[in-house]
Amino acid sequence: xxxxxxxxxxxxxxxxxxxxxxxxxxxxxxxxxxxxxxxxxxxxxxxxxxxxxxxxxxxxxxxxxxxxxxxxxxxxxxxxxxxxxxxxxxxxxxxxxxxxxxxxxxxxxxxxxxxxxxxxxxxxxxxxxxxxxxxxxxxxxxxxxxxxxxxxxxxxxxxxxxxxxxxxxxxxxxxxxxxxxxxxxxxxxxxxxxxxxxxxxxxxxxxxxxxxxxxxxxxxxxxxxxxxxxxxxxxxxxxxxxxxxxxxxxxxxxxxxxxxxxxxxxx
Ligand SMILES: Nc1ncnc2c1ncn2[C@@H]1O[C@H](COP(=O)(O)OP(=O)(O)OP(=O)(O)O)[C@@H](O)[C@H]1O
Numbered sequence: 001x002x003x004x005x006x007x008x009x010x011x012x013x014x015x016x017x018x019x020x021x022x023x024x025x026x027x028x029x030x031x032x033x034x035x036x037x038x039x040x041x042x043x044x045x046x047x048x049x050x051x052x053x054x055x056x057x058x059x060x061x062x063x064x065x066x067x068x069x070x071x072x073x074x075x076x077x078x079x080x081x082x083x084x085x086x087x088x089x090x091x092x093x094x095x096x097x098x099x100x101x102x103x104x105x106x107x108x109x110x111x112x113x114x115x116x117x118x119x120x121x122x123x124x125x126x127x128x129x130x131x132x133x134x135x136x137x138x139x140x141x142x143x144x145x146x147x148x149x150x151x152x153x154x155x156x157x158x159x160x161x162x163x164x165x166x167x168x169x170x171x172x173x174x175x176x177x178x179x180x181x182x183x184x185x186x187x188x189x190x191x192x193x194x195x196x197x198x199x200x201x202x203x204x205x206x207x208x209x210x211x212x213x214x215x216x217x218x219x220x221x222x223x224x225x226x227x228x229x230x231x232x233x234x235x236x237x238x239x240x241x242x243x244x245x246x247x248x249x250x251x252x253x254x255x256x257x258x259x260x261x262x263x264x265x266x267x
């Protein structure tokens with residue numbers, strides 16, 4: 001069974017076909033990349049996958065279940081698919097300490113607070129965040145910390161699927177690699193399906209096994225990242241690659257350094 005399967009997704013905003021017949025299958029327990037220039041429909045596709053945006057046509061299945069738009073279905077879905085939004089502030093309430101946000105998870109999962117707290121302690125540790133971060137308000141932490149807090153919140157929900165929109169946006173180049181390594185490391189040890197959405201081919205090439213390339217709401221190309229970026233069939237993919245000379249000249253795909261398995265998070 002695929003983690004996510006999409007069949008002929010169509011969605012218009014006025015004259016714009018944001019999704020123009022998108023079909024794809026995302027296998028479980030792998031990292032899958034969605035690449036495309038700005039305006040190609042990536043975020044719209046993510047919102048549709050999360051059930052935040054209804055399609056005009058087509059259907060989406062998450063772990064084999066048709067995506068339903070009721071409130072109850074949305075709550076239920078949060079138990080197995082979690083987003084990491086491009087702007088972490090979107091998932092952090094400015095007036096609540098981070099602890100409040102984390103405590104909500106105990107209520108949602110109907111789990112004793114002490115159990116959630118213990119899982120959180122392990123997750124914060126794994127993400128390299130100080131335990132005291134939970135006493136802060138969102139405006140008291142850096143952009144990089146906010147992104148890690150958003151990842152911690154998502155992981156605390158024990159998802160099977162994580163969908164990350166531009167996970168390294170706004171971060172220093174020096175910490176981008178660390179964050180990607182961490183996501184990859186967690187994906188492997190927790191057997192999570194990771195969907196990474198980015199306009200940056202370097203990120204997708206480094207972290208994903210398979211990817212699709214989107215343009216103007218359509219999937220123009222797809223496959224394993226090695227062949228996709230080594231010998232792109234579509235002119236558009238070649239153009240995207242040409243805009244990233246360091247990648248096209250890099251030869252065989254660079255791999256993230258192998259990170260040690262730090263053991264399971266006990267999610
Ligand atoms: N709520 C909306 N109302 C009107 N048009 C929209 C809306 N959301 C997206 N669009 C349009 O749909 C198209 C796809 O947008 P989308 O945000 O999905 O692209 P994207 O690939 O994620 O771009 P970016 O990388 O800049 O975030 C664009 O032409 C955009 O202007």
